[in-house]
Amino acid sequence: MPELPEVETVCRGLALKMEGRRLARVTQRRADLRFPLPKRFAERLTGRAVERIRRRAKYILIHLDGGLVLLAHLGMSGSMVVREGPAGPPGPHDHIIFELDDGHVITFNDARRFGSMDLVEEAHLPRHKLLAELGPEPLGNEFNEAVLSERLAGRSTPIKAALLDQTVVAGLGNIYVCEALFRSGISPRRLAASVAGARSAKLVPAIRDVLTEAIAAGGSTLRDYVQSNGELGYFQHTFRVYGREGEACAGCTCDVAKTGGVQRLVQSGRSTFHCPRKQR
DNA sequence: CACACAACCTGTCAGC
DNA sequence: TGCTGACAGGTTGTGT
DSSP states (O other): OOOHHHHHHHHHHHHHHHTTOBEEEEEEOSSBSSSBOOTTHHHHHTTOBEEEEEEETTEEEEEEGGGEEEEEEOTTTEEEEEEOSSOOOOOTTEEEEEEETTSOEEEEEESSOOOEEEEEEGGGGGGOTTTTTOOOOTTSTTOSHHHHHHHHTTOOSBHHHHHHOTTTSSSOOHHHHHHHHHHHTOOTTSBGGGOOTHHHHHHHHHHHHHHHHHHHHHHHHHHHOSOOOOOOGGGGGGOSSTTOTTSOOTTOOSOHHHHOSSEEEEETTEEEEEOTTTOO
């Protein structure tokens, strides 16, 4: 479910409710998610104050007092829902329940259990297995045409697969890769190595723009609903190619009946949506 | 090393 | 209505 913009939205929602509060009670309802949860997981969290909440790629970092960090990933189906307490009976797939000292309740629900949680000493965070190899943040200053070009150089995989690789750039998922390639007019089949210079110069702003717009849409979701549940919010109505097989792509002037509109193909086992006329 | 692909687990939806 | 198969926004591990 969640790519970078959704995780960012969840982090902002959680920060609003959790920062400055204390974890009065933590309930762990199973021993593992994608990976085994750390020993004494709930006990180590209980009583801690939440100092700040940050995002790295698609990871949520909940910094607690004593230098402990709760590192969480929502996987495909995970969500964090904030509501007023008291905690009711847990629903199906409610795996972890955080009760705050002001009565708010945060529930981590994950049907597919591709999500994960770990506890990390803040000082060890940069060397954590899940974070150490991540590429640059696409919305950060360290991400630019030169950096992207260099990271794509010599790679013989399609640009679609390269952009999904979290070590190339961190936080993009299937949807936003499709959208960014469409916006920059680059075919998803093009070899990564050939996306340098002028093509990277178009791709970088396309990535930044689509993510920024999606976060803004998520922000509006945050305002309208108290929940931070990782849903795609209003932005899903703005997809230009994703999930639009056979339809006209945004701003399309060609005859869809004749051209077939947006095409769907499968690359490394995942759906790619693109416009073969606008993307080369 | 770089790449493709299966696997993880559950829910949903289209088609019969 | 019920069954089956395809598919789902992510990441890791294995095999070539």
